[in-house]
Amino acid sequence: MHVVVNAAASVDGKLSTRRREQVKISGADDFARVDRVRADSDAVLVGVGTVLADDPHLTLDDDNYRDERRTAGRDPSPARVVADSRARTPSDARILDGAATTYLLASEAAPDDRIAALRDAGAEVVVAGRTRVSFPDALAELESRGVDRLMVEGGGEVIFSLFEDGLVDELTLYVGSVVFGGRDAPTLADGDGFVESFPRLELREVERIDDGVLLGYDVP
Numbered sequence: 001m002h003v004v005v006n007a008a009a010s011v012d013g014k015l016s017t018r019r020r021e022q023v024k025i026s027g028a029d030d031f032a033r034v035d036r037v038r039a040d041s042d043a044v045l046v047g048v049g050t051v052l053a054d055d056p057h058l059t060l061d062d063d064n065y066r067d068e069r070r071t072a073g074r075d076p077s078p079a080r081v082v083a084d085s086r087a088r089t090p091s092d093a094r095i096l097d098g099a100a101t102t103y104l105l106a107s108e109a110a111p112d113d114r115i116a117a118l119r120d121a122g123a124e125v126v127v128a129g130r131t132r133v134s135f136p137d138a139l140a141e142l143e144s145r146g147v148d149r150l151m152v153e154g155g156g157e158v159i160f161s162l163f164e165d166g167l168v169d170e171l172t173l174y175v176g177s178v179v180f181g182g183r184d185a186p187t188l189a190d191g192d193g194f195v196e197s198f199p200r201l202e203l204r205e206v207e208r209i210d211d212g213v214l215l216g217y218d219v220p
């Protein structure tokens with residue numbers, strides 16, 4: 001499986017403010033680029049922190065991309081995936097609106113009634129890991145269900161874990177020309193942080209988009 005992480009950050013590296021509310025960092029051209037990356041993916045993954053904060057839809061904005069995928073014999077929209085160890089995703093979350101297949105990755109610690117409720121709401125539940133989702137196991141299961149190219153849209157907890165597990169192949173980071181500040185604001189990679197064996201990236205491209213900069217990296 002090829003894993004592409006895409007995120008937008010303020011110049012000080014924050015994905016959002018200390019209130020953890022959704023803030024638009026990207027402009028129209030960057031959001032159009034994000035839609036293209038989604039269209040090229042088999043599935044789009046976020047953490048439950050992002051579902052609770054943003055209630056994202058994670059489908060395609062541009063109808064042409066849906067037609068393009070149909071013509072190629074693919075599902076019109078990529079599948080949506082939530083990493084949600086304790087199955088906290090609300091049953092009325094927008095990702096459960098039936099517009100695309102939705103996988104819910106949970107751990108064995110998730111309450112049975114929540115798993116049942118999310119199955120009833122249409123989620124395909126994959127259990128991997130004891131108290132927290134095991135990404136190596138969960139992504140292998142998704143791959144067995146046809147997900148070869150996975151886009152990850154955040155947030156910072158999930159992105160850190162994927163780097164920690166050595167599962168990231170590419171990172172595209174849009175840096176908007178804005179300062180958020182806040183020691184508790186989410187950053188690109190949160191989690192416990194690295195103190196050694198830092199992931200080293202290879203800078204592949206730099207492009208000015210809207211009023212910011214797109215940085216493209218390969219992860220060797």
Ligand SMILES: NC(=O)c1ccc[n+]([C@@H]2O[C@H](COP(=O)([O-])OP(=O)(O)OC[C@H]3O[C@@H](n4cnc5c(N)ncnc54)[C@H](O)[C@@H]3O)[C@@H](O)[C@H]2O)c1
Pocket residue numbers: 006007008009014015016017019020021022023025046047048049050051053054083084085086132133134135153154155156157158159161186190
């Ligand atoms: N600017 C951007 O590009 C962007 C993108 C996404 C989210 N955001 C922002 O980020 C914030 C949410 O990010 P976050 O870091 O709080 O949450 P997150 O989306 O990274 O979700 C974290 C949750 O995922 C679950 N999880 C399951 N398995 C895990 C594992 N192995 N490792 C880590 N987490 C695991 C846990 O329940 C954890 O609490 C919001 O403020 C949102 O607006 C910004």
Ligand SMILES: Nc1nc(=O)c(N)c(NC[C@H](O)[C@H](O)[C@H](O)COP(=O)(O)O)[nH]1
Pocket residue numbers: 006007008022023024025026031034046050054055056057058059153154174
């Ligand atoms: N690329 C990008 N630029 C931003 O400025 C920003 N705030 C996000 N945030 C990512 C987060 O996951 C959002 O919730 C989804 O981008 C919303 O997706 P929908 O439009 O609901 O499909 N992503």
